[in-house]
Amino acid sequence: MIRTKHLLNLLMVFLVSQSLIFAQKGKPVYTNPLGIQAYTFRGSWPRGIEATLDTIQKLGITEMEGGPIPGMSTEELRKQLDKRNIKMPSIGADYTALAKSTDETIKNAKILGASYVMVASIPHDRSGFTLENAKKAVEDFNRSGKILKENGITLTYHNHGFEFVPYEDGTLFDYLVQNTNPEYVSFEMDILWTAFPGQDPVKLLNKYGSRWKLMHLKDLKKGVKGDLSGGTPKTNDVALGKGSIDIEGVLKAAKKAGVKHYFIEDESPSYLKQIPETIAYIKSLKY
Known part of the structure; x- marks a missing residue:
């Protein structure tokens, strides 16, 4: 009798554990609000x-x-966004303009309700991104980032692929991360411009964790050979899940790193067709 009760207890424990496992199946991988990069609708x-x-x-x-x-x-844009319950947590800023003055950027961020400012590229010549370019960017980012922080705004740099030039035991992107002040400068990962130059987005997310605050969601056409140019034909931008990037792995690593906001960015001429496909794919991912 005692043995039977013991077996029943073990069975109950097993059934409960299995039911918990079953209950967890089907949980969505992506749980953040759906976001879009305004550049996606450049033709609209x-x-x-x-x-x-x-x-x-x-x-x-x-x-x-x-x-x-x-x-x-x-001001009118903010009204139209509010009317449609669309928030703008991040705005873009030109590197050169921001380095000269943060005033206009801060003004626009406050009007639009943004708490992040994103710089999408660092000026450099066609010969390639250099250590001198990286050193100058570190200086400019730390200075501008400090002023932005004093105004309640976080500066983020969006990688564009050309920063992964080998340097010492890593790359010049590593130099940017390691030499900018974490109090003033954070980062936005563009996963296409991480994969295109041969980097692994998941490993980079794991490596720098909370330094990543924002993300551009996009996928790279299968079979495309990348380089450090920071450029590829726009037709190589495909709907999420149809390209070569491990989107599910990226989203899981990004959640672990604590990425705050995700923005779909589709540079393809077929963006109006591909965006719904991308959204459907994101929603289909389950644990």
């Missing part, structure tokens, strides 16, 4: 800002990374 904005915002809203997107849009005042 000139044809109508409000109509484009309506399209974004209908896609179920509730966050956008962007900034002022030509043809509409920044």
Whole structure:
């Protein structure tokens, strides 16, 4: 009798554990709000800002990374975003303009409600990105980042592929991360521009953890040979899940690293067709 009770208890423990495991199956990998990079709709904005915002809203997107849009005042843009319940947590800023003055960027960020400012590239000549370029960027980022932080804004640098030039036991991207002040400078990973030059987005997310605050979600066409140019034909930008990047692995590593906001960026001419495919793929990923 005692043995039977013992076996029943073990069976109950087993059944409970199995039910918990089963209950966890089907949990979504991606749980953040859907975000979009405004550049994705570069062909749509000139044809109508409000109509484009309506399209974004209908896609179920509730966050956008962007900034002022030509043809509409920044104040009016904020009203139109609010009307559609779309937040703009991050805006872009030109490297050279930001290095000269942070005033305009801070003004726009506050109007639009952004808490992050993203710089998408570092000036360099066609011969390639150099240590001198990296040193200058570190100086500029630390200075601008300090001012932005004093205004409640976090500066992030968006990698563009050319920064992965070998340097010492790593790359010049490692130099940027290791020499910028974590209090003032964070990073946004563009996963295509991480994979294209031959880097592993998952390993880089794991390596620098909380330094990553934002992410551009995009996929690279299978079979494309990358390099350090920071450029590839826009047709190599494919819907998530159809390319060569381990999107599921990236999303899991990004969640572990604590990435705050994710923005779909599709540079393909077929962006209107590919965005719904990308969204469907993201939602299909389950643990």
